[in-house]
Structure formats: C-alpha cells, structure tokens
Amino acid sequence: MTDKVKIIPQFLDHDDLELMLPHRGKMFLLSRSTAHDTDNHTLTAETDITPDCIFYEADADGVPSWAGFEFLAQGISALTGITNTEKGRTPLPGFILSVMEFKADVDYFKNGTTVQMKVREDFRDEENHVYRYICELFTEVDAAEPKVTAKISVMETEDAEALFGNA
Template identity: 50%
Template sequence: MNQRIEKDRLVEYLPHKGKMFLLSRVTQHDVEKLSITVETDISEDFIFYEKELDGIPNWCTFEIMAQAISALTGIHDNFYGIEPKAGCILSVIGFESNIEVFKAGTTIKAAAVEEYRDDESHIYRYKCAAYVSPEATETAVEATITVMQTEDIETILNR
C-alpha cells in the first residue's frame, strides 16, 4: 500500500484542523511496516513562519514529524477498521539538526518508522527524519518521538 494522499483527503486521517494542519501530502505509507513519508510546503502563511527568518526554525519539524505519525496512525486504523483514538507526544529525544531555518518556498520531506510498540499501554516510538527537499538524501533533522494513544484525552489532560 503506497498510494499518494493529497491534503484534501489527508485531513480525514488527522485530528489537526485549520492552521495546525501542517502536512501538504503523504508520498509513501506502509501500514504493515508502519512507515510513512510526508511533505510540507513552507510559505509565509505557515503557522510557525517567522518573518525575520523568512522561514521556520528547525525545531518546528518535530511537530511535522509528529503529524506524520498521526497520519500513519489514521491511515493504519482506517485500513484495519480500528476506531480512531486521540494521541499526544510523550517525548522528543535525540533531536539533532544541521540546519537552523527552513526557508519559505521549501518543501520539507519528513519520514517516520515505528521502532517500538506496546499495545497494552498504547505507547509507540518512532525514528523520524526531515529533509530540506523531497529529493534530498542527507538528513537535516533527526529525532525519536514517543507517542501515546488514548480513548479519553481529557483524563490525561486533567491529571
């Protein structure tokens, strides 16, 4: 399963809406290998755009990578007929970047692959990377993101 998913259909798989919906498209996904590659087009309208930088700071890529994970989860759950759950980031570790700013006009490619799964606690860990362009092979940002799914996000937020 490797079909491209454009933004107008991709919004069905993520809880993010409006300006917080950061992904432009999915270019690759595999629900069996639990991997995904997405693209995000950076413009002056992008929620994290900073005029003085004419782009977005590198730290913003962790949210793009997290939304890639959310997209993969939504696609996976839809494919297997699983009721969607809310999720949240538990940690971002090993964040390394060799670029400070992704300039306006750039298309960031981000990839995520599941490394760890605990279905009992609903905690999952992904190795993630971001690239300066869809054609780039040199990693611009790397991080490991741990997420948790829950049926009741309110319970977690009120603890």
C-alpha cells in the same frame, strides 16, 4: 495475512489527509502523504513551507527547524490515522510523550522549500498504546542525508478525559 478492511491510496493530498488527523486550520501542517506501509509502520509525507505556516517567521523568511518536531508528530499522526482507517477503526488522538535526540543541521526551513519527512516505528507497546518513531526531515525530496532527526515517543488513547481527568 493482513486485517485491512479498506486500502488507502499511497498518495493523499492535504484534504484527504486532514480527514485522518485531529489537527485543523493553521495547525494542520502536512501538504501531502506520498507513501505509507501500515504493516511495517512507515510513512513519507511532505510539508510545503509558505508564509501561511503558523510557525513562519518573516524576518527569516522561513520556519525555524525546532518546529520540525511538530511536522514529525503530524507525520506520526497521519501514519496512525491511515493505519486505523485501513483497519476500519476510528483514528485515536495521540500525545507526544517525549522528543529525544533532536538534532538540526539547519536553522530554518526556507520559504518555497518542500520538507520531506520519513517516520518509522521502532518500538511498540500495544497494551499501553505507546510507540516510538525514528524521524527524519529532508529539505530536498529523496536527499541522502536528513537535516533534522529525532526519536519521538507517543501514546494513543481512546479516552483523553479518563487519562488526564478534568485538569
């Protein structure tokens, strides 16, 4: 039995998705979410690479693959935002604790490319609000092999000021 109070559609466009994340303006990098499973903690989303991306480099006509960790972190944020919204809770801010085993088989995501991301939770410590995700980026939608992989650990908090003080 699930404790959902609201069902969120599988497809969410940029504007609907932006309501569930703390990122705004040029720092909001997701174009759409195409599938999610809040019971199994998975999400598939996409980012369209354009010169408007904050990480875009004109000389390479693309976004460096190292910026992929931010695409993935926002995918994780989208998943937690969708999950909390379904459960009638306010989405919580999250913080990246670590990016582990980051591997990129491409140097850049080229202009005009749609980058598909898949995130899957593989560790959950609900008491401390710490989670780890297996993350993949693909340069072709539904490609067999990812171009970027990583494990990302995050922590959600209800009170960032209490967590970090007035630093």
